[in-house]
Amino acid sequence: MNSALPHPPALDPQEIYERAEAEGERRLSMTLQDQAMTGFIAGVTVVFGIVALGVVEALVEPSLGAEVAKLAGALAFAIGLVFLIVGRTELFSENFFDPVAAAVKEGGAGAWARLARLWVTILVLNLVGGAVLLAVVSIDGALPDGAPQALVVAAEEIAAKTWVATLARSVLAGALVALLSYMLNAVDTVVARIIVAYMVGFLLALGPFDHVVVSALHLLFGVWASSAVGYADLGVNLALATVGNIAGGLLLITLTHTAQVQSERG
Numbered sequence: 001m002n003s004a005l006p007h008p009p010a011l012d013p014q015e016i017y018e019r020a021e022a023e024g025e026r027r028l029s030m031t032l033q034d035q036a037m038t039g040f041i042a043g044v045t046v047v048f049g050i051v052a053l054g055v056v057e058a059l060v061e062p063s064l065g066a067e068v069a070k071l072a073g074a075l076a077f078a079i080g081l082v083f084l085i086v087g088r089t090e091l092f093s094e095n096f097f098d099p100v101a102a103a104v105k106e107g108g109a110g111a112w113a114r115l116a117r118l119w120v121t122i123l124v125l126n127l128v129g130g131a132v133l134l135a136v137v138s139i140d141g142a143l144p145d146g147a148p149q150a151l152v153v154a155a156e157e158i159a160a161k162t163w164v165a166t167l168a169r170s171v172l173a174g175a176l177v178a179l180l181s182y183m184l185n186a187v188d189t190v191v192a193r194i195i196v197a198y199m200v201g202f203l204l205a206l207g208p209f210d211h212v213v214v215s216a217l218h219l220l221f222g223v224w225a226s227s228a229v230g231y232a233d234l235g236v237n238l239a240l241a242t243v244g245n246i247a248g249g250l251l252l253i254t255l256t257h258t259a260q261v262q263s264e265r266g
Helices: 011-030 032-063 067-086 091-097 097-107 109-137 147-160 162-183 189-204 212-225 231-265
Strands: none
Touching: 011 091, 011 097, 011 109, 011 162, 011 231, 032 067, 032 109, 032 147, 032 189, 032 212, 067 189, 091 109, 091 162, 091 212, 091 231, 097 109, 097 231, 109 212, 147 212, 147 231, 162 189, 162 212, 162 231, 212 231
């Protein structure tokens, strides 16, 4: 006799989208203080992923080479995204699916105004929270030998990309994180959420694709630790990555799923 419990059936797109609408309504109804604290904590949390990337690359590269080190660094960075998802804090581009679905359902200028406030608040506080922890890890001796140099190299590589490449990479990052939001609504257990978050975090760092917050914090570390990266590089990347993340998250993922569900609803 087979005593194994039956697996629950996979949700269909309509059910996933309804979950997204409910979660989006929760986020849109958050107070400004709640949004600010959520964004700040997320910024702090993602720096741990950046630090893990630098530490692991520095440890692996001397013995296994730069390419293996980058792979190991991407595997380490993904832990930071798991912290974010399990801790229920939010990066800027995580709000391209659920709150948009809720705003589409509610309609009206009020919903879109609350969505705009959510985006601005989360983005600004992501950057502020990340900068605070970066200031700590930038202190001489705070990180193991080699880790600061690995993070500087990552920042210099981001800054050296052409604007077209940066924009393309940010479109991919926006689509990837919006896809994460969609998939999180399709699973029911913490273990499943961890697996999904880890896979997306790994791919995000492996690209590396330009997530506006992650890339900006990489560059900010580079500004503080290297003369080869400047605030102009940070500003250009911030602008391009914001536009690209929104385009990728909304156009490639959110609006296509919205159109799919709306057609089924008739």
